[in-house]
Amino acid sequence: MNLSTTFHRYEKQLPSTENCFVCVWMWRACRRRDYRERAVCARKTTLSGGKAGTKASDYGVGIAIRNHLLDCTESPVCISERLVTVRFMTESGPITVVSAYAPTLKAESHVKEAFYQSLGECLEGISKSDKLVLLGDFNARIGRSNENWPDCMGKHGIGNINDNGQRLLELCATHQLCVTNTYFKNKPAHKVSWKHPRSGHWHQLDLIITRRRDLRNTLNFRAYHSAICDTDHALVIAKTRLTSKRFHASKTKNKRQAILNIPRRPDEAQLTRFHEFIEKHLSDSHLKGIIDLETLWNKIKVTLLVAAKRVFGKKAKEKTDWYSEFEELLQPLVEAKRKAHINLVANGNDHTKSAFKMAKANLQRTARQCANQYWIDLCTSIQHCHDIGDIRGMHQGIKRAMGPVARKRATIKDTDGSPISDKSLQLDRWARHYNNLYFEEVNISPEAARTIPHFPTLESLDTPPTFAEFLRALQALKTGKSTGSDNIPAELIKLPAATNPLYVLLLRCWEMGTVPQEMRDANIVTLYKGKGDRGVCDNYRGISLLSVVGKAFARVILSRLHILADRVYPESQCGFRANRSTTDMIFTLRQLQEKCREQRKPLFMAFVDLNKAFDTVSRNGLYEVLNKVGCPPKMLALIKSFHDNMRGCVVFDGDVSAAFDVNRGVRQGCVLAPTLFGIFFSALLSAAFDGSEEGVHLHTRHDGKLFNINLLKAKRNRLDLLVRELLFADDAAIVANKNIKILIS
Incomplete structure (x- = not known):
């Protein structure tokens, strides 16, 4: 289909073709400036490509695919503003579809040659075993005579051949292609697709081309003038004998869980029905008889989900436009x-x-x-x-x-830089990337562990949490966030009827010193960092989707973990601390610069960026640090339970990879992670700078006579403050008046 519209308007023409029973549409002149993918409606997804740059292309090609075919579709490849390819899997083998928009007859010769050269290279790059369908507005008249081109066209052409038609037939002869338009005896009106504005004559410009050996799969061809798409070209349709086939290489299919329609303020009738269902199936008498922790968790999880679906239902899909x-x-x-x-x-x-x-x-x-x-x-x-x-x-x-988010897609590259087009192999590449990142354990040196100061154990932190503590943890959870593998949102566990069974589960976990496996595991989704090659896995950030119930339990531990953190946090640590922010560090740094200039002293600063800081924490080292700062045994066992035997799965394009072990680092997305890292980092800095006096020394007095310079020379009533590092979580700045290289080493 050839359009003369711009930007998003061409997508509004798709509803006009609903009655044509077409599975794949090819669009020309859609005027895109780069490659985009977006969902148009509940039935179709469009893929469009154009010239890269800031201005919209005058040409551009696009593809619209019915959503049920996305499972058998590989990532499309946008070759240029005039060419885009997409590969499908069928029962009879793979098929590659090429959408093309050729220059007009009046275009300059070098433009035509560049297009046909690019098209020829594209055809050569397609596997010979693939079936090929080339659809395009070629702006070419190939005529009705097939005597000179018996292998490229049939006996039912129309009109006379022109220069563009000669170029196209030469390309077909080179690659053993044939024009399907000319092999079916239709009415003249069903052969032509474009009417000349001056002469009023109809011509056949929109062609569907396939390999000679695959011609038998084309059952019919005709032009439909009844499809109204606000264009001067008729809709051209070819009926083919093909059956789609899904990719089965992925290990597990991630069925998208339905989103529960839980309102912010449920009405009394809904709350009553939900409370009655929970009381009937999750009363104290039901829960006390379950001894196994995993069985208890599954019972609570399934009951909460069933009750929520019955009472609140599933959220309906919103209208997109x-x-x-x-x-x-x-x-x-x-x-x-x-x-x-x-x-x-x-x-x-x-x-x-x-x-x-x-x-x-x-x-x-x-x-x-x-x-x-x-x-x-x-x-x-x-x-x-x-x-x-x-x-x-x-x-x-x-x-x-x-409107819908336009996804910019890129072919993922292997470790050797070669592109991977198969979706299952791309999923395996992501799994290998994160497995290599998290599999190998990291340990700290015994010398560093021995220098960490030892604090008395706070046994009071091991007392079971109260119901009020649990309610505060629930209220602190943010709503509207993605769920983990259990599909339980924060809106559900905040309902009054759900709190009592979950509190019983929390007490059982606290008593046993462990949590269910589903609260440890993570689904990892990839997010482009916004810089670097999109095909390189290192340029993506892994986002871990964790169980929301596990987050609530971890938040109960967090309130007690802050007491331990205050023991080891230096004054310079402002990350994830109450009443602290980056503003404090910026103010401190500016004051250091100002005072050093006043005193005419040098100031050296080294800004340290720790690569994958949260992912490279030694877990054994972390447990040893927690033990030394006074973490009691039950609380330490729960923290270990959240991390040990943790497994991760990569979610990519609706598929889920095989699970792999996560043996190092704190849990990304967990509320405990920043505080645990802060304790670990502070202990290591204390061990690293043990006995060192390098840094910036500030002299002050505490007797009110600060502005008497002579009194500052006396050591009595004088305070000597050492500023050595400025910290915000894993971001650090090391400052010193001299010997900063020795300090860093």
Whole structure:
């Protein structure tokens, strides 16, 4: 299909082709400036490509695929603003589809040569075992005579050949291709797709080409003039004998869990029904008889999910744009316009022309009203959220206004730099990347461990948590966050009826010194850092999705862990501490610069960036540090339980990799991670700088006579403060008046 529209407007034409029963659409002249992937509606996803740069391309090609085919589709490859390829798996083998948009007849010769050279290189790069379908607006007339090209065209062509047609047939002869348009005896009106604006003659410019050996798979071809897509080209459709086949190489399929429709403020009737269901299945008498911890957790988890689905139901999919919002109103008008257009083509008179204009005007008028009403309602909602301070609702409205997120995709590269196109191999590459990162254990030197100061054990921290502590931990959880593998959101466990069974589980975990396996494991999703090659795995950040119930239990431990952290945190540590921020460190650094300039003393600063700091923490070293700072045995056992025997899975494009062991580092995304790292880092810094007096020494007095310079020379009532490091979690700045190289080493 050839369009003369710009940007997102071409996607609105897809509903007009719903009745054509087409699985794959090819679009030309969609005017994209780079490669994008986005979901248009619940049935189709579009892939579009154009010239890279800041301005939109005058050309551009696009593909629309029905969503049920995405499982058998490899990552598309955008070769240029005129060429894009996509590979499908079928029961009879892989098939590569190429969408092309050739230069016009009046284009300069070097432009045509560059296009056909690029197209030839693209065809040569396709495996000979793949079936090939080349669809495009070639702006070429190949004529009706097949005597000179018996292997490239049939006997049912139309018109006369021109220069572009000669170039195309030469390409077909070189690569053993044939034009399917010419092999089916159709009416002349069903062969042509474009009408010359001046002469009024119809021509065959939009062609579907395949390998000669695969011609038998093409069952029919024709042009449909009844499909109205606001273009001067007719819709060209080829019917082929192909059956899609899913990729089965992935280990596990990650079925997208339904999102529970739990409102922020459930009504009394819903709360009553939920409470009655929980009381019936999770009363104290039911829970006391379960001894095994995993069985108890599974019982609570399944019951909570079943109750939530019955009472609150699943969240309905939101309308993505204004057309989807008013589809029921607009679809009859679209159908009326289509029928009027068919009557106009069949009987071209003043009456049918007037009827078509009226149907078109009715559709345009209603569409404008619907779009205007949609944007007014959306803007009103965004403004209301802003006025009441609902930042989340405001950003959701802005996100809805911006439309579906356009995903920029890149082919993942192997360790040797070679691209990987197969989705299952890409998943294995991600699994190997994170397995190499987390598998090898890290240990600290025994000398460093011996220099860590020893504090008395705080046995009071081992007392079982109270119900009030657990409620405070639940209230501190943020809502609207992604769930772990258990699919239990924070909105569910905050309901009053759910707190008692979970508190019973917490006490059981505290007594046994362990947590269920599902609270340890993590689903790892990848997020591009925004810099570097998109094909390199190191340029992505792994985000761990953890169990929300496990986060609540960890937050109970966190309130007690802060007491231990205050024992070892230096004054310079401002990361994840109450009433501290980067502002304090910036102020301190500026004061050091100012005072050193006043005193005419040198100031050396070394900014240290720890590579993958949270992922490289030695767990055995961390446990030893916690033991030395006074962590009691039960609390230490729970912290160990969250980390030991932890397993991770990579979630990529809906598939889940095989599980692998995570043997080092603190848990990414866990509320304990920053504080545990801070304790570990502070202890190591204390051991590293043990006995060192290098840094910046500040002299002050505590008797109120600070501004008497002569008194500062006396050591009585004078304080000597040493500033050596400025810390914010894993970010550090080392300062000194001299010998900074010795200090760092």
